[in-house]
Amino acid sequence: MGTWGTGPFDSDMAADFVDGLAGKSPEQVIEAMARAFQRVVDSGSRVDGGDGAEAVAAAALVAAQIPGSQVVIDPDDGPSEPLPVLPLSLRPVAERALRCVLQDGSELAAGWVESSDAQQWRTTVQTITRALDVAPWRLALEGLDCRIVPPGDDVDMKLESLEDFLFSGLNLTVRQAVLADDCLMIDAAGCGPPGP
Numbered sequence: 001m002g003t004w005g006t007g008p009f010d011s012d013m014a015a016d017f018v019d020g021l022a023g024k025s026p027e028q029v030i031e032a033m034a035r036a037f038q039r040v041v042d043s044g045s046r047v048d049g050g051d052g053a054e055a056v057a058a059a060a061l062v063a064a065q066i067p068g069s070q071v072v073i074d075p076d077d078g079p080s081e082p083l084p085v086l087p088l089s090l091r092p093v094a095e096r097a098l099r100c101v102l103q104d105g106s107e108l109a110a111g112w113v114e115s116s117d118a119q120q121w122r123t124t125v126q127t128i129t130r131a132l133d134v135a136p137w138r139l140a141l142e143g144l145d146c147r148i149v150p151p152g153d154d155v156d157m158k159l160e161s162l163e164d165f166l167f168s169g170l171n172l173t174v175r176q177a178v179l180a181d182d183c184l185m186i187d188a189a190g191c192g193p194p195g196p
Contacts, residue, residue, distance in 0.1 A: 026084030
């Protein structure tokens with residue numbers, strides 16, 4: 001495998017993976033990325049260098065779509081065609097794959113000749129991992145139609161994704177929801193047993 005830098009696309013395997021996304025349907029792109037992550041997660045304690053390179057490239061593409069992410073794709077390195085909006089469900093498996101790539105049994109992590117290159121690569125992969133490492137409630141809230149509600153106004157909420165993560169089976173009347181300092185605070189009234 002030829003490697004010419006420490007970025008997520010700076011190897012033949014990573015570049016071939018990204019080039020291979022061209023011409024695929026959105027479903028095929030998502031499937032290719034999910035397979036790249038799953039191969040690494042399923043590999044156990046020894047991660048193949050090529051599989052690791054593909055997972056890092058795919059994870060960078062996922063992380064680049066996250067609002068506020070520090071992962072930015074150079075147009076010369078990224079896909080030749082725009083990617084579809086990638087589903088939130090790819091984030092947790094992408095993060096798990098990168099944690100495997102960073103472990104001691106990873107050929108990709110161990111294959112660096114220069115320690116400075118190894119450290120720079122590790123820092124890049126850790127940046128991508130941090131972008132993907134989000135709390136489940138944040139995944140549930142992202143993409144929801146949110147609006148500011150004046151204090152005192154009650155809003156009936158039936159957000160299945162939020163309920164699945166935080167309040168399984170409860171019917172809530174949310175008076176106020178505030179996101180501050182990466183903490184979600186919910187002032188809810190009328191909590192009761194699961195209803196019809």
